[in-house]
Amino acid sequence: MGADGAATLGTIYGQPTVLQPVKKLQNISGKLMLGVSGPVGVGQRIVGLVGQMWDEHKFSNVQSFQAMQVIRDKLGPILTQEIRYATEAAKLIGPQAAQSASLTTTVLAVPIAGQAHLYSVGCTGETEECSADIPFVAIGSGQNLADPFLAFLRTVFWKNNRVPNTGDGVFAAFWALKHAIRRNTGGVADPVQIMKLEKDRHNNFLVKELEHGELEEMEEAVKAAEEHLSQFDFKKQVAGSPPPVAPPPTTAA
16 A cells, blocks of 8 residues: 655635645554545544454454445444535535545555455445455545556556565555656655555564665666666567567565
């Protein structure tokens, strides 16, 4: 799971004022990782509620579809309440400002029955799970850039619906974030934050945040991949010359 490092502050009328550096990904009890786009206050409540669900063992002894219902039941009421408030606020400050102060989306990685699961939660609490058919999800203002780029990486590196491993996922998340940061029109910025959920030597899932040195390795891997692509010669390819063999992406697993 990855996120950029910019929070946009604004007025009550929806006008942005400044960008502030922030860590958007949350580590909950060392076992779950969570990212929220949208109003900061709503996101803080979501983090608290998900932590409460974990402390109350709501994700224990359930199957994935049951966990999805638990998430829906817990988050749905507060999210739909925010929409009702926004409907009234729109009469005073306009619909765009009201929406920006109420609508939020969430991604949540949590171990269920000994397996890591990734869920996305929409603005009314509807919950979807990533799968081999849809192995990635993007949220927030950079989604329009990240979604097609991640789809491109999937086409190149994960053919025939191959599921990416942790190293592949880290590399793809980092590269997609750097692409969004470079090409966005505002609201997405460095520094990049990456977390991963993986098993330790005792077979227990733990959240680990990549450190500065590991992020620098990802930066070098992206530069190497882009340099390799820049050497592709379309004319030689059309003429029948064998294409260069692309090395696998360098990742820090």
